[in-house]
Amino acid sequence: MTVTPAGPSGAPAVVTRALRKEFGASVAVEGLDLTINRGEVFGLLGPNGSGKTTTIRMLCALMAPTSGSAEVVGLDIEHQGERVRERIGYMSQRYGLYDDLTVYENLRFYSTVYGLHGDARAKRLAEHIHTLGLDDRINQLAGTLSGGWKQRLALACATAHSPEMLFLDEPTAGVDPAARRDFWKSIYDLAAAGTTILVTTHYMDEAERCQRLAFLSRGHLIALGTPKEITTQFGATSIEDVFIELQRRDEGVRV
Amino acid sequence: MSLVTRVRLSRFWPMLWKEFVQMRRDRLTLGMMTMLPAVQLMLFGYAIQTDVRHLPTVVLDESRTADSRRLIGVIANTGNFQIVGEVASREALRAEIMASRASAALVIPPDYARDLRAGRTATAQMIVDAADPQSSSAAMSGAQLAAAALATQIVTERAALVPPLEMRVRPWFNPAQRSAIFIVPGVIGVLLTITLTLITSTAIVRERERGTLEQLVVTPIGKTSLMLGKLVPFMLVGYVQMTVVLGLGKLIFRIPTEGSIPMLYLLALPFMFASLGVGLLISTVARSQAQAMQLSFFFMLPNILLSGYIFPRVAMPEPAQWIGLVLPLTYFLKVLRGILLKGVVFTDVWQPTVSMIVIATVLLAVSVRRFRKTIE
Ligand SMILES: Nc1ncnc2c1ncn2[C@@H]1O[C@H](COP(=O)(O)OP(=O)(O)OP(=O)(O)O)[C@@H](O)[C@H]1O
């Protein structure tokens, strides 16, 4: 597999070694070796149930791996989980917003939980609300927002503390094309500011926008590289073709 | 049958099938649906027995004669009273009742036998703790009936002219025997149980359902502050409720406040912790808010019936009493009634307090562990 050099700020953002997670008798992630460089926009692809969310949840120190180890922003996820959490942001598949709090209250709550307060918090909140274009909606209940705005708010909450590393689990599922384009612009802005981003998606146009991709199939890493490398490796013309080919093989094994 | 109705009815079957399949999948609800009527029947059947039996009773026998022992025997034989010990003085008697070790006391004065022999009316006293519904009027009339029966015997034995024996009943702490007086303090305990288990469990389950719990766990908030942040607000709500009921109880029902209110607020703490523990435990079992609600109400049932809130615990058969022993409310009711109605001090209620602390510790230890696992 490709040997990746360490990023500019020393240790890579993510290093996993033989990472494995079992749920009872089934294996969700198996023997995962992955390195993600600092400042990279890294895409994690794979069919439903291939272990993407499970991988992210382990890297966020939300669940302990069954075996193997991983370092995130240079910290061990099992023994330094608390410190990992201070330096990462996580936007889950379900967004994790409080429907009965307003946009402003959600932002204020999450930034406080991340340790911001006083003037620093006020300044950061104002900045955030402005860059995400939420100004007109700060007093609207989060539950009444449309999908695109919810997604924007969720991103704002996950990045309230300017994390070094951001995990985005299907951030654009169920969002219209214009909102998706805006969202990817925000992702590039964050990356340009030095944030490492791991994103999962089922949209192949989004996959093409990542600097590097990893394909998971039933818990295994089956392909890794830049979109270009992967398409040539599989002799395909697009990532979508690769994805469909991989999924077909996966189904073949399953039958 | 027209074609349209037949078509409509044919939709009914798949619907029915779906409901049953869902029901079968939802083990918890299924269990509750089949268990609930059975449990309810058992609880009500057990609890509602107006016949008060085995009321713990102490004896202050200042006469110490064959006659006085005969009276004690007659009282013990009614089955309403269970003699649990003898005391040597009025002070000791008072202490036993204050500490709820006894709910009744039989006092036989020094001149009991002398009066009886001399053909005068001898008097004895039955003191009952009316702050406690255990000492229902049934028990008091039981004592009077027993004494009357003994008197009839003595009349036939000795051909006495005056009524030989009079049993004076003294309901302590609640002389007018108003039921509000023992119900209202209990309301505080029942209300706190409902609030703390129902609101805590549904609030946590709601966060899990909406995915905000996962979002919280990934922040540096820490599991302990997460739990405290979740539980402490409800404790404050509990204190507000307690204050409102106390205020209204005093204003409307003229509930006495004989003892120390700060002590009551302090001793409410282990009770609240225990109830929060139950709420937390329910939240780790329930998969939806509706289930959390069902389980909380399920937990309320034995609390209302078996804790002594309405029905006297001594009137219940033993298995029902054992269940009562593990309910935190059973002990908190003793503390509530003791402090409000009897004006007890801490040394009188240390036993229920220790019981509450033990139950709270066990519940919290188990539920916090389980909760930590669910958010791992
Ligand atoms: N808590 C759990 N208990 C048991 N099995 C689980 C649990 N979480 C995930 N799994 C199983 O692990 C496997 C991987 O699931 P995961 O959610 O990581 O997939 P995914 O790639 O994120 O899928 P999707 O694209 O649908 O989001 C699946 O087979 C899933 O059923």
Ligand SMILES: [Mg+2]
């Ligand atoms: Mg997923």
